[in-house]
Amino acid sequence: MVHTLITGGSMGFGRSLAFECARRGMNLLLVALPGKELENTASRISSEFQVDVRYLPIDLTELDGPKNLYNWCCDQNLKINCIINDAGLAGATLFAESPVEYSDARILLNIRALTLICRFFIPILKQHPKAWILNVGSMAAYFPIPYKSVYSATKAYVLNFSKSLAVELRPSGIQVSVVCPNGIETNPGTIARNRAHKNWGKWTKMDCDKLAAFTIEKMLQGKRVIVPLFINKFLLAFRKLFPPPLLMWTLEREFRAEPRSD
Numbered sequence: 531m532v533h534t535l536i537t538g539g540s541m542g543f544g545r546s547l548a549f550e551c552a553r554r555g556m557n558l559l560l561v562a563l564p565g566k567e568l569e570n571t572a573s574r575i576s577s578e579f580q581v582d583v584r585y586l587p588i589d590l591t592e593l594d595g596p597k598n599l600y601n602w603c604c605d606q607n608l609k610i611n612c613i614i615n616d617a618g619l620a621g622a623t624l625f626a627e628s629p630v631e632y633s634d635a636r637i638l639l640n641i642r643a644l645t646l647i648c649r650f651f652i653p654i655l656k657q658h659p660k661a662w663i664l665n666v667g668s669m670a671a672y673f674p675i676p677y678k679s680v681y682s683a684t685k686a687y688v689l690n691f692s693k694s695l696a697v698e699l700r701p702s703g704i705q706v707s708v709v710c711p712n713g714i715e716t717n718p719g720t721i722a723r724n725r726a727h728k729n730w731g732k733w734t735k736m737d738c739d740k741l742a743a744f745t746i747e748k749m750l751q752g753k754r755v756i757v758p759l760f761i762n763k764f765l766l767a768f769r770k771l772f773p774p775p776l777l778m779w780t781l782e783r784e785f786r787a788e789p790r791s792d
């Protein structure tokens with residue numbers, strides 16, 4: 531029996547990805563912070579689908595978090611053939627005035643945990659003829675975003691890391707994909723931030739479950755960089771026509787409107 535490991539699988543986009551995988555008959559290991567949400571999601575999926583669902587509460591920002599996750603999977607003899615690195619922290623803040631812990635947590639979770647999970651699990655993934663890594667990036671990966679300076683930089687890391695890893699791992703049969711969504715209204719914070727963008731927020735927003743279905747389909751088709759919605763693809767093409775100072779001026783005005791979340 532093989533399992534798909536999903537970090538951030540308790541709620542938000544990670545939970546939608548977990549339901550989509552279960553719908554496709556994939557057994558799951560859900561990982562998130564300790565709390566009722568994780569247990570509830572695992573039991574809802576178990577009762578709705580004929581799949582094996584395990585869960586592990588763990589804080590992946592702790593220095594030993596990724597290693598403890600790996601050791602736990604080895605102790606349980608879980609045969610992981612797919613890893614979905616969804617757990618991530620977003621937000622909006624003024625960097626210079628934000629607590630040090632704000633940036634630290636984003637770097638530890640969005641970059642360090644994601645990287646180390648890939649590194650620890652690649653030998654396990656290599657034991658299967660075909661295996662998958664899906665990293666959750668963001669459209670923010672493509673832009674230096676004022677008030678999201680650390681977040682957008684962490685997602686640029688995720689995008690570049692995933693693209694280069696995909697090439698390195700090609701001969702081993704491990705398919706690496708990265709998905710770059712725009713606004714997904716997953717929790718009160720993301721809803722408030724998305725709505726601050728008015729029309730842009732409306733045009734670029736995607737339904738969480740539909741996005742999950744689209745993402746898993748593209749991952750299984752072997753797509754390396756998954757950018758949902760025509761408008762996002764248009765934005766990526768259009769940004770190259772903008773002179774950099776004008777682009778930064780536009781981004782500053784657009785993201786100044788988001789409520790601060792530190």
Ligand SMILES: NC(=O)c1ccc[n+]([C@@H]2O[C@H](COP(=O)([O-])OP(=O)(O)OC[C@H]3O[C@@H](n4cnc5c(N)ncnc54)[C@H](OP(=O)(O)O)[C@@H]3O)[C@@H](O)[C@H]2O)c1
Nearest residue numbers: 538540541542543562563589590591617618668713714716
């Ligand atoms: N929402 C958007 O608009 C949007 C847009 C583009 C990209 N993304 C990306 O999509 C991913 C999911 O976003 P979301 O909006 O669904 O987030 P969310 O609703 O806040 O869910 C985050 C998930 O990560 C888990 N998590 C948080 N901190 C953790 C930690 N220290 N250790 C282990 N697990 C932890 C949470 O666990 P608990 O349930 O225990 O808190 C939860 O399961 C992120 O990588 C985000 O950057 C989101």
